[in-house]
Amino acid sequence: MSQTTTAARLWALDAPRMNIDAAHLVVGAEGTVSIPLPAFLIEHEQGLVLFDTSMNPLVCDDPALVFGDRPETAMIESNPEQRIDRQLAKLGFRPEDITHVVLSHTHSDHAGGLYLFPRAEFYIGPEEFRWAADPGETAYLFQPSDLSDEVKEFDWHDVDPLGTDLFGDGAINILHTPGHTPGELSALVRLPSQNIVLTGDTVHLREAMEWDEVDPNDWDYEVARKSITTLKNLQEDEQAKVWIAHDPRDWADFGGPLSAIE
């Protein structure tokens, strides 16, 4: 690797929230939590990178347009200003400005906006597409239209199981942290002020890290626990802060949506 540089800044984009039983996110957790379903935007001198794409923008207009009479319609709180295209516009960007999209995994709260970025380069974890074609009991976590034939024809790259250094300078390292799904990805983002690990759904709430505990929907519990150890090692070895995408406490601690972290 050449000399390590940093990305310029990172933002969490505002996104719909889902009110959900914490036990559905971490075995043993209690109560109802209101979890954000965000995407993250990273500005680097060589490109503008999205980590995840949140839900289909139609969910922001009205969840029933996507989920009909399924329980999600009542569980989701959203408004049209949370559409990912409008969130980008608030920062002065258009969808066609996005050069790279990293998809943590194929569930509908992460893959819903993929179709907006046909000109970008896409990064996906090993085996993820093959598994997503037949996910068994967890099929309800997918929205088949997110992964349309058109989206699958985009410029996809498989992330190396040992990780992919996106720009070859150490600023954005895409990490394979399987367990929630076979191709689950996280990312280590080096910024001028700090190193941040974006988790995707490697973990869902802080309790998962504290208890080494899985999500009952995880694809492979043993593999998922190993990936929790990977996150802890990054915290230690890189003095990195872990930003758990769905944990509202992390969302608050990092300053909330559209506040730039440099």
Ligand SMILES: [Zn+2]
């Ligand atoms: Zn998720």
